[in-house]
Amino acid sequence: MLIQLSHGGGGGATAQLVQSVFAGRFKNPYLQRMEDSAVIDLNGPLAYTTDSFVITPLFFPGGDIGRLAIAGTVNDLLMMGARPRFLTAGFILEEGLAIADLERIAESMAQAAAEAGVELVAADTKVVEGKGGLYINTSGLGPIDSLHPVRANLAQPGDAILVSGPLGDHQACIMSQRMGIQNGIQSDVAPLNGPVRALLDQGLAVHCLRDATRGGLTTVLNELAATSGCAAELEEAAIPVRPETRALCEVLGLDPLTMANEGKFVAIVAAEAADQALDILKQCPQSAGACRIGTMTAGSGVILNTRIGGRRRLNIPWYEGLPRIC
Amino acid sequence: MIEPVTMPMPAAPRTIEEARAILAQDHGPRLTLMEVCGTHTSAIAASGLRALLPTSVRLVSGPGCPVCVTPSSYIDRLCELALQPGHLVLCFGDLIRVPGHHSSLSEAMAGGGQVRMIYSPLDALKVCQDNPNLTIVMAAVGFETTAPSYALLLKRAIAGDIRNLRLLTALRRMPPALDLLCAADNAIDGFLAPGHVSAILGSKAYEPFAAQYHKPFVIAGFQPTEVLIGIARLVQLCRREKERQAEDDLADDRDWSEIVENLYPAIVRPEGNPRAQAVLAEVFRYEPAVWRGLGEIDESGYRLAGDFAAYDAGPLEAGIEQELPGCKCGDMMLGRLEPRDCPLFGKTCRPDHPVGPCMVSSEGVCGIHYRYSEQGY
Amino acid sequence: MCLAIPARISQLLDNHLATAEYNGNGMTVEMGLVEAEVGDYVLIHAGCAIERIDPAMAADIFEILKELGA
Numbered sequence: 010m011l012i013q014l015s016h017g018g019g020g021g022a023t024a025q026l027v028q029s030v031f032a033g034r035f036k037n038p039y040l041q042r043m044e045d046s047a048v049i050d051l052n053g054p055l056a057y058t059t060d061s062f063v064i065t066p067l068f069f070p071g072g073d074i075g076r077l078a079i080a081g082t083v084n085d086l087l088m089m090g091a092r093p094r095f096l097t098a099g100f101i102l103e104e105g106l107a108i109a110d111l112e113r114i115a116e117s118m119a120q121a122a123a124e125a126g127v128e129l130v131a132a133d134t135k136v137v138e139g140k141g142g143l144y145i146n147t148s149g150l151g152p153i154d155s156l157h158p159v160r161a162n163l164a165q166p167g168d169a170i171l172v173s174g175p176l177g178d179h180q181a182c183i184m185s186q187r188m189g190i191q192n193g194i195q196s197d198v199a200p201l202n203g204p205v206r207a208l209l210d211q212g213l214a215v216h217c218l219r220d221a222t223r224g225g226l227t228t229v230l231n232e233l234a235a236t237s238g239c240a241a242e243l244e245e246a247a248i249p250v251r252p253e254t255r256a257l258c259e260v261l262g263l264d265p266l267t268m269a270n271e272g273k274f275v276a277i278v279a280a281e282a283a284d285q286a287l288d289i290l291k292q293c294p295q296s297a298g299a300c301r302i303g304t305m306t307a308g309s310g311v312i313l314n315t316r317i318g319g320r321r322r323l324n325i326p327w328y329e330g331l332p333r334i335c
Numbered sequence: 336m337i338e339p340v341t342m343p344m345p346a347a348p349r350t351i352e353e354a355r356a357i358l359a360q361d362h363g364p365r366l367t368l369m370e371v372c373g374t375h376t377s378a379i380a381a382s383g384l385r386a387l388l389p390t391s392v393r394l395v396s397g398p399g400c401p402v403c404v405t406p407s408s409y410i411d412r413l414c415e416l417a418l419q420p421g422h423l424v425l426c427f428g429d430l431i432r433v434p435g436h437h438s439s440l441s442e443a444m445a446g447g448g449q450v451r452m453i454y455s456p457l458d459a460l461k462v463c464q465d466n467p468n469l470t471i472v473m474a475a476v477g478f479e480t481t482a483p484s485y486a487l488l489l490k491r492a493i494a495g496d497i498r499n500l501r502l503l504t505a506l507r508r509m510p511p512a513l514d515l516l517c518a519a520d521n522a523i524d525g526f527l528a529p530g531h532v533s534a535i536l537g538s539k540a541y542e543p544f545a546a547q548y549h550k551p552f553v554i555a556g557f558q559p560t561e562v563l564i565g566i567a568r569l570v571q572l573c574r575r576e577k578e579r580q581a582e583d584d585l586a587d588d589r590d591w592s593e594i595v596e597n598l599y600p601a602i603v604r605p606e607g608n609p610r611a612q613a614v615l616a617e618v619f620r621y622e623p624a625v626w627r628g629l630g631e632i633d634e635s636g637y638r639l640a641g642d643f644a645a646y647d648a649g650p651l652e653a654g655i656e657q658e659l660p661g662c663k664c665g666d667m668m669l670g671r672l673e674p675r676d677c678p679l680f681g682k683t684c685r686p687d688h689p690v691g692p693c694m695v696s697s698e699g700v701c702g703i704h705y706r707y708s709e710q711g712y
Numbered sequence: 713m714c715l716a717i718p719a720r721i722s723q724l725l726d727n728h729l730a731t732a733e734y735n736g737n738g739m740t741v742e743m744g745l746v747e748a749e750v751g752d753y754v755l756i757h758a759g760c761a762i763e764r765i766d767p768a769m770a771a772d773i774f775e776i777l778k779e780l781g782a
Contacts, residue, residue: 188454191738256735260756261454262428262715264381310709317351317559319383321707327686328697331428332454334481334758335373335401335698335713374714401713427758455759457742478713484760487744491728531714534755534763557714601769602718602755608763611745 012106017136030112031132034119039095039130047130049095051152056091058082059148067110067143069186071179071195074145075114077271079121080200081222082149087205088218088274090155096122097131099146103139114143125200156212163216164237168305169283171276173204173290174298175249176226177265179272181257188261188332192253197272204296205274207289214279215286221275224325225267229275230311231325240308243323245315247302262333267326277305344575344593347568351560354567358387366573367393367522368566369670371509372529373400373698374557380707382559384566392570395670396700397516399529401477402429403692403699404626404668405505408651409476410435413503416472416648417448423466424450425459426474433695456481456488463497472648475504479535482506482637483611486618489643501648504637507624510540511635517548521669525551525573527565530599537607538597546591551576554597565598572596618643627692628664664691667700674704681705716757718765721750732756 015022032040039047062078078098086093098118102111122129127149179196201220208215217237219229226248230241250258250265258265272295278286283301290299311323348354370376376396379385388394398404410433417424417440424440431441431452444450449469453459459473475485485502492500509532516523528541533554541552551572555565572594597603615637624636639647662684663677674680674693684690686702693701719732725740732741732754742760753770754761 185737189739192736253736256717256737259715259717260734260737260739313383315381315383315559317382317384317563318355318387319559320386321380321383322709324706324708326697326706328432331431331452333429333698334427334454334477334715335429372714399713455742457759480714480716480757480762483745483762484742484758487742487760490744529714531716531755531757531762601766602763604766608745610747611762614745 010108011104011141012102012108012111012136013104014136014138016102017134023134027134030108030115034115035122035129035132037128037130039128040132047095049130049150051094051150054153055150056086056089056153057148057150058085059146060085061144061146063144064183065142066186067114069196070182072198073114073117074143075118076121077198078145078147079118079125079127080198080271082147083125083127083200083202084220084274086149086151087201088159088220089153090159090209090218091151091153092206093125093127093149093151093202095130095150096127097148098129099132100134101144102134102136103142104136105139105141106143107141111143121200125202155209155215157214159209159215159218161217161219161233161236162238164233164239164277164305165216166239166305166307167280168216168277169280169301170230170241170243170303170305171278171283171286171290171299172221172226172249172302173201173274173276173296175251175254176221176270176273177250177254177258177268179270180268181254181265184261184263184332185257190257190260192257194251194253194257197270199272199295201272201274201295204290204293207293208276208286211285211289213286213289214282215276216279217275217277219275221270221273223269225265225269226275227267227311227323228325230323233275233277234305234309234311237305240306241303241311242306243303243311243313245313247300249298249300263330266323267330345571347571347596347598348564351563354564355387357567357570358389358392361389361391361570361574363391363574365391365393366524366570367395367670368525368527368569368573369395369397369516369523370527371397371399371513371516372532373403374531375399375527375529375555375562376700376703377698378557378559378562380703382562384559384563387563394566395523395673397670398512398626398629398668400696400699401507402433402696404507404628405476406625406627406651407435409503409505410439411437412651413440413472413474414438414443414448416503417443417450418446421469422449422472423462423469424448424472424474425453425462426450427454427476428452429696429698430474430476434689456484457491459488459500460491460495460497463492463500467499470499470501472501472503475502475506478507478509478532480531482619483535483614486614489618489639489646490614492646493642500646502639502646503648504639506619506637507626508621508635508637509536511632512626512629513544515629515632516669517544517550519669521671523550523670524577525553525569527562527569528552528554530554530556530603533599533603533607535608535611537605538595538603539605540607541595542592545595549576549580549591551594552596554599554603556599556602561598568596568598628668659690662691664693667693674701677701681708714757716755716762718753718770719756721748721752721754724750730761732761
């Protein structure tokens with residue numbers, strides 16, 4: 010059975026869709042009240058974020074658009090030193106989308122929400138003309154309770170730059186699906202509560218956290234360096250990339266350092282906290298591959314010391330990398 | 336032949352450390368080396384190799400980016416075709432954002448043009464079969480590494496009785512451009528030859544240039560180690576050549592093949608790939624072609640020949656390439672200038688608003704330099 | 713102009729095609745420009761095998777690739 014325009018009319022057909030697909034999977038007092046808005050009671054500074062998800066294909070090795078929609082917003086809250094609590098979700102369905110696929114996606118969202126310890130407190134669906142596509146917007150709310158503030162302007166020369174695991178897998182997985190290349194690369198999409206809370210709950214001097222999504226490691230470090238007014242110096246040989254992912258990048262002419270991840274983050278920590286931070290990260294399943302890749306220094310921009318002993322800047326590309334042959 | 340009393344042929348470096356030592360110890364009048372392959376330009380920039388070059392070695396880029404040397408009128412024609420009902424344009428990712436006089440294919444798409452990115456010329460066959468009511472126009476751009484694949488595409492199309500395929504060609508040959516570069520007044524002492532073009536052409540293809548112009552050629556692969564070793568070896572050969580020429584050692588019976596060195600023997604054979612050469616000869620003929628920045632070069636373009644001409648999407652009108660005031664791309668491609676020497680670089684000429692061909696593609700020499708420069712992207 | 717990778721032919725298919733494998737990545741490639749058997753290594757550019765890799769010299773290439781963590 011497929012989504013039709015009538016499913017978006019707001020009448021009985023809409024109610025039945027919402028009931029069968031969503032209500033059973035997201036049981037909580039907020040949604041069950043069926044009010045126009047959820048009423049939340051929280052004190053103190055709150056982190057509040059939104060993101061939209063338009064990825065194709067909808068299902069890919071390692072996850073789907075639903076898991077991505079939950080993890081993406083949960084991770085944005087975690088990166089502020091916040092404890093993710095409440096999410097909303099808006100769905101734009103194109104007619105022609107299989108309801109069975111929508112149910113799979115909703116199930117995946119429920120699972121991801123449970124992993125992340127968040128409740129879906131408000132939702133909406135709309136139906137538009139189209140060819141079976143799906144777009145999801147989520148927003149997230151959570152109190153900031155880290156011992157020290159975690160902000161993009163707090164990096165200092167001398168700080169250690171850590172990364173939570175091998176880079177490039179999510180975008181490599183998607184590109185492989187689109188270009189028909191067979192491999193075992195899986196998207197790393199995951200909520201990062203485990204490793205992030207482990208770092209913050211220890212009270213370690215974590216200055217910055219950022220997940221390396223669109224634009225990859227390169228974009229994250231350039232932004233943090235610019236906002237903090239210092240430079241980042243990296244060792245190419247220390248940056249982890251799985252061999253299969255590196256090989257995929259060579260096939261398509263892509264750069265793993267600018268490719269999106271959905272379950273990896275950069276942590277900039279005080280020098281004296283680096284060893285302990287790494288130990289903590291390595292004990293969490295999602296960050297078992299964590300390592301140190303460089304150091305913040307005086308100056309500006311991001312510099313890469315290359316494997317052959319060379320040196321060059323690592324700048325944000327103007328455009329997203331496309332597969333190339335030259 | 337009397338062996339000269341000067342430097343015997345030094346052993347080629349085999350490791351990163353040996354290559355770095357050769358470069359670190361180099362001294363003497365400045366050498367200018369040229370690489371002629373966009374993929375080498377990229378590899379050099381990405382590996383930070385320039386930081387390892389001594390002040391006695393200057394490394395410049397030649398016209399090695401096939402997209403950059405393609406006239407703007409070619410992109411204009413593709414955009415026109417994309418917007419024509421009943422047509423679908425296929426191209427590589429490299430081409431999609433390159434601007435013509437009016438727009439890029441990416442912009443044409445946004446305006447309703449039918450464009451699809453593919454990864455291999457052979458992908459076009461399936462697109463033709465799946466869309467029998469459309470005319471599929473393949474944007475055929477590239478050098479000798481890619482040209483044989485287009486030739487093969489056409490042979491497969493004929494064998495499969497596929498009639499809705501057309502090629503709009505802007506394929507270029509390296510040797511005529513090399514001839515121009517060697518003969519030009521540009522102080523190039525030696526060339527880093529492109530490993531994969533050489534796989535098709537063969538290492539012997541460079542011997543006539545070595546013999547006529549007395550310049551060394553080193554064929555290298557594309558991994559950072561291979562490029563570093565290749566450049567170090569080229570420095571060695573150029574220094575030795577300068578010494579021999581200082582002693583007037585230009586005897587007619589000198590074996591000039593000794594200054595053509597193949598450091599990529601696993602892939603490059605002396606005779607190249609005869610099958611690929613045969614299929615090129617079967618499908619294409621040579622014609623004069625315009626290289627943006629360099630002008631028209633005889634016999635430097637591939638045009639569909641014989642029965643295959645029926646698949647030609649039509650000759651391009653000799654579009655007038657607009658004169659770009661202050662643009663130095665011509666000098667850049669001849670190796671007379673480097674990007675930072677151009678007054679427009681980084682100011683009026685940037686990746687988001689390119690003036691000349693060296694900046695239009697992210698794989699052009701200025702596009703690459705800008706990407707790795709202090710300014711940005 | 714020259715992005716290409718060395719891959720191992722794992723299976724010959726109909727219509728001059730083959731499956732090639734590079735460090736865990738499998739793709740379908742055109743074989744019309746080379747003569748190669750299953751187990752041979754070929755250089756692949758834009759979905760086409762453009763040259764067979766000499767096995768005696770192939771060790772060097774893979775040494776370099778291994779060194780670089782590929």
